[in-house]
Amino acid sequence: MARSLSRFLRQVFGWLHERAFERVRTPLRNACALAVLFWRADRRLTFWLAFLTVVLGLLPNATAVASGAFVGSVPGAVGHGLASPSGRQALTWLGLVSFGFLAGGVGLAGSRLLCELMNTRLTLALGDTVGRAALGAGDLTRLADPGVSADLAAVEEFERSDLHLQTAWSVRMLLTMRTAGLCAAGILATFAWWAPVVLVAGWSVTNVASHRWMRRGFTAVREEGGGALRRADYLRGLLVDPPVAAEVRVFGLAGWLGEEYTRTWRAAMEVVWRARRSNAWSLVLGTAALLACHGVVLATLVQRTGRGELGAGALTVYGLSVIGVGELGFLGPPQWRVARATALARQALDLSERLGPAVLRPAPPAVASVPRGPGPVEVHLRGVSFRYPGRDTPVLRELDLRIPPGQSVAVVGANGAGKSTLTKLVCGLYPPSDGSIRLDGADPRAYRSDGPAGRVAVVFQDFLRYELSLRDNVGLGSLPLLRDERALGEALRDAGGTELLTDLPAGWDTVLARGYDGGVDLSGGQWQKVALARALVAVRGGAGLLILDEPTAGLDVRAETELFDRFLSLTRDTTTILVTHRLASVRHADRIVVLSDGRVAEDGDHDTLLASGGRYARMFRLQAERFADHADHADHTDHTDHTGSADSAGDSAGATGAADA
Template identity: 35%
Template sequence: MQCAGLRRSRRRQTARRIRTQSVRRDPAVGDTLRLLRLLWSAGKGTAVVIAVIRLAERLIPAATATVLALLVSRVTALGGTGEIGAALLPLAGFGVVLLVGHAAEAVTEPLAYLVQQRIDGAHRAKVTRLTASSPTIDLLEQPEAQRLIRQAKADPDEFSQRTPGQAALAQLDQVADAVGVAAACVVVAQFAWWLVPLLLIPAFLNARLRYRGRMEFIQLWRSQLDVMVRVERWEETLASAGVGKDLRVFGLGDWAVRRLHQQHVARTEPQFAVWKRNLRGQLRSLLLVVPPLLIAFTAVAALTVDGHGSVATATAALTAGASLFMMIDLGYTVLTRLSGLEALKAYDELAELLTKDTGRPASPPVTDPGSSSLVRFEEVGFTYPGTTRAVLDGLDLEIRPGELLAIVGLNGAGKSTLIKLLAGLYEPTSGRILVGGGREMSELGVQAWRERISVVFQDFVKYELSAADNVTLGRPGVVPDKAVLEAAARDAGLGPVLDRLPDGWQTPLARSRTGGVDLSGGQWQQVVLTRALYALRTGAELLVLDEPTAHLDVRTEFEVFQRLAEQRAEAGVVLISHRLSTVRQADRIVLLDSGRITESGTHDELIALDGSYAKLFAIQAERFQQGYQDAIEEGELL
């Protein structure tokens, strides 16, 4: 018996494997099951309820035809006896069918909205998690990745785009429609089997024509996405407060409006032509629908008069037959299903792109890498993806613990690229970056490495959060400490700004927020500096600053650098600045030129060398003596 049971178990496993393989070989079946499985992400109970309601809606026509036939049969059988008791049951049944249909119609829309939002929310969370988990940003910058991200997000504001939630509901509708059509065909066949193909074939042909018309419009719409993007950008530009200054001062308003109107016309004229063709195509639909219905109705009436079938079955056949043309609609459901699948497949392609093997051998994470402020660049070269020019070429550099290191150089020398490599946002094209005890950064793990450093980028982000949140997000895994927060603000010179904020640390740093204010460029830079210093005081071992004081005046910048110099015994500090008058306080200054370190030493040593650094310093000193101030400022705290 055990052997027999084992054989049955193996046969079942083999059958399941065959079914699974057949599904994988048939993309259509796989897509159908994938969309239906999405419904579970809305909650199993909710998915079951929406499925039952959709099936009930599609069975309403067949049920209506059946109870009407029963009612007509009972009423006909009564004749003129005046006894209506026998008709009460089918009449009550008819009322129940109408009530169920009304209840389903009332419930299905809000429930479908809930299901769609839950599915789409889960899907967009997956897309966001996928893009945010990419350890480097080089792949995200590729045009193909940006296209896939936009397509995977499935923006519901885009006319031709449908979300996975909408596609899952459309797939459920297709299944329910098939059940409803089958039920209606069964009712029609009770009168005469040949009525089924007479009504079904024209219904499918009509649905196919409507689908082709909609698809033509959708394809035209998608072909004009570039024009639509330009139109949207012009609309945003005309409504922008910043651009509004130029529009008014230079009198560009009328010109910009004419340009926007021209682009609207160029986009809508071809669409209107397709719409007119589709409108003429409604005549073909009319010719497909009306004749079969007239033939069917006439034949049913004639055959009933001749005694073929009863009035009841004729009523059921006519009622169910008419519903076939309403249930068979390949337009919305098929287009929605296909478009939603595009978003899911775009996610699959994006996941494959972002998680592909980089070719580097995997190494176990290092628990104790030593001091993170000891970093060595060895023969590091880097070329941005899609380009051929090497930004860094054989760069050798050592970042020592407790040292304030300044990196200077002309624009385009590779300073910001060096910082991005140091932050692990890119991997070197050649060479290697060693941290701590001489291990490669990839061995430690990018995430573990970033927990040990704090970086302020030149193009820092202005978060529309409170002042406190803007600072403490520099170390999101650490419980906020008010004392450390105040100390970091003092070191960054943020105190006077905080004193002017209406709610102090709790003031939102965005005028669009209730009680919020806007900061000037220099004030924002002090907030970001505070964020970096807060991270330094809460465990970071290396502070990296890329042009952190470009918006500050020379005196404020000098004071900030003094405070940074005082902390170099606690952690290494890497500083990039275009102002050579302030980096002279650094323990060591390196000049980056053509992707390599060409000069290195203290300020006095480099001046004595009389090389490129000395010449740049002399030029800046002469401009400063002439009264030139290069602080960038664009507004102030209100």
């Protein structure tokens, strides 16, 4: 019986110790994370800000002591005059009180200046930490993790709410007030050892209740309402973002979007409100405990003063100390802001740990493990399989493919065959689930911006449209050539965008976005030329592998064919991978690879695959017949513009010519 009771008590105390340790450990880890960000932001500013924080925490209590001494010396000064020792003592204490207030004002002004400087540096440190974490992710699968998305969204919301501009000041206020509260508790202990203990206990109960109330709200947002808040933020963006304004107005979506945003936001916040309502009782109990603790201490002070045990000066000091101990309680907005900032700092550092550079799997011993120098890149895939996270069906299955240096390869296939996935794997954006991918014998992820730069160039179908100048949009393909207008001009000319320089008001320095002074937006076709020019700049900068993943989907067949042919001519000394669903555009590639069911179904040049009568031949003839039907329809319906009919027929000539053969 005694042994069972002892084991039960050990379990209970162990559970209580674990809960208490967890309550302390999490806030401590968060606070340490914020301290790390402060240290990274500016070490000297952190030191001086910490020094001022401590000084400002000590001054109120020193001033309170001086005030009590002054009050105690007033009767003597009144009775004997200011020229007497009592009068001079009163003047001295009054001078110290005045100095305390003056020093506090100067310290506050100085700390505000330091906090403004620290907020700027802290913003940079936070952005740098999160940016390095996101860009340092070895592949895109980790960025798609829901937890990572939630943390990134939390950082974005924190910055958008401008709370980061109040972090340093809130931390300074919180630490100053806590320091002042501890000093006040020490002074009050000279009156009665138990008095600060009772008050701290009351404030601790209130703090626990307040923290519990806030934490339930934050936890509810992150665990239950985070997705709804992100969706509400997305809907809000649809209401205010200029790119979607036209479609919203044409389809009359403004009212629906407004109602959906309101409903989604309220649904997300209802989770918070419900969680906090369920904990409102803790706030009531905490407040009642606090009032009871203060009543006990103040009643004792009044009682001892009434018995003549305390003078006016002592009563002043202890009364101010009772008020000062309140700095150990819940401090409202500063404490709430610091809680948000410390939690966010922990999330930011966690992102750095979770999204650190991926560990590259070692290459086979017989193959070089570092990329070779300039020149065309060899691409080798062996037994590559890939499955997107959360999906059971693999996109690629044991795919084998070798592309010799300098060869141009067109990758074709039906929608969903895995063409774009293959290009992302070759770029190192995703790690293969099985098998290996090597570029010149090295893992593709070795070709990072902080490693051997410029060896891979790619233009995706959803290429980026930077809200930067034309020079930057083209030159970002190779940073060393960013100021070389000759190289940029040649790339833009080869991409068919020479007229942009003459049409844009400020030439290379024109910002390609409305909303900026002198900014201009481009059409879809013009943006494609800019993106292609960026890829050509990368080739001129030393890229040995060029990937075009359907960047010309908006062009007609003939324009795409002419562009691909021009690119093949310009990149003869570069390994080239062309991805398109239009087979007429890739007839001049050295080699055509047909993907089907996640594998290489056919492999050969255009004539060989067409003669074999397989999948490629059927797809090619089907497209040729469709384009021929379109041309015949144009011939019958356009009786006035024969040139237009010829153009339409010309678009299909590339497909129909080979089909007829």
